[in-house]
Amino acid sequence: MNSKKLFSLFLFCIILLLCFISCNSIPKEIPENVTPEQLLRNAQESFDKLNYKAAEYYYNAAISRTISNPKMLLQAEFELAHMYVKLKNYKKAQPILQRLLESYNAPEAQAYPQSYKKLIELDLEKIQQN
Numbered sequence: 001m002n003s004k005k006l007f008s009l010f011l012f013c014i015i016l017l018l019c020f021i022s023c024n025s026i027p028k029e030i031p032e033n034v035t036p037e038q039l040l041r042n043a044q045e046s047f048d049k050l051n052y053k054a055a056e057y058y059y060n061a062a063i064s065r066t067i068s069n070p071k072m073l074l075q076a077e078f079e080l081a082h083m084y085v086k087l088k089n090y091k092k093a094q095p096i097l098q099r100l101l102e103s104y105n106a107p108e109a110q111a112y113p114q115s116y117k118k119l120i121e122l123d124l125e126k127i128q129q130n
Contacts, residue, residue, distance in 0.1 A: 025051075026053050026054040030058075036076065037072075039065065039076075040058070040076060042058045043056075043059045043079065044079070047086075055083060056080065063077055071111065071113070074100060074103070077096055078116055080096065081123065085123045094127050101121065
């Protein structure tokens with residue numbers, strides 16, 4: 001291979017690497033006006049793009065911004081734990097899922113969607129099978 005072709009190939013690889021790194025970055029900070037719903041959407045989009053660090057970052061940001069909204073907090077925490085299950089990081093997922101399942105015993109759990117309880121149970125079953 002001549003040096004011109006080798007250089008072109010090298011340059012192409014560098015550009016490709018830079019594009020990959022920039023696509024898989026996490027934001028330095030999130031503006032206060034970004035809603036928890038937007039954060040969850042950003043987390044899901046990041047996960048779909050295989051940018052798991054950004055997804056985790058967005059889920060944690062959503063969790064910290066939904067402390068006063070139990071239903072939204074349940075959704076954000078479940079989605080974070082579910083991501084861990086999908087990534088087979090059961091060590092991180094299990095304590096979150098156990099805590100969420102136990103939260104269904106609290107009096108305020110009457111308002112929680114029962115669909116999440118079933119999803120939590122399914123993820124816990126999957127963890128036990130592995």
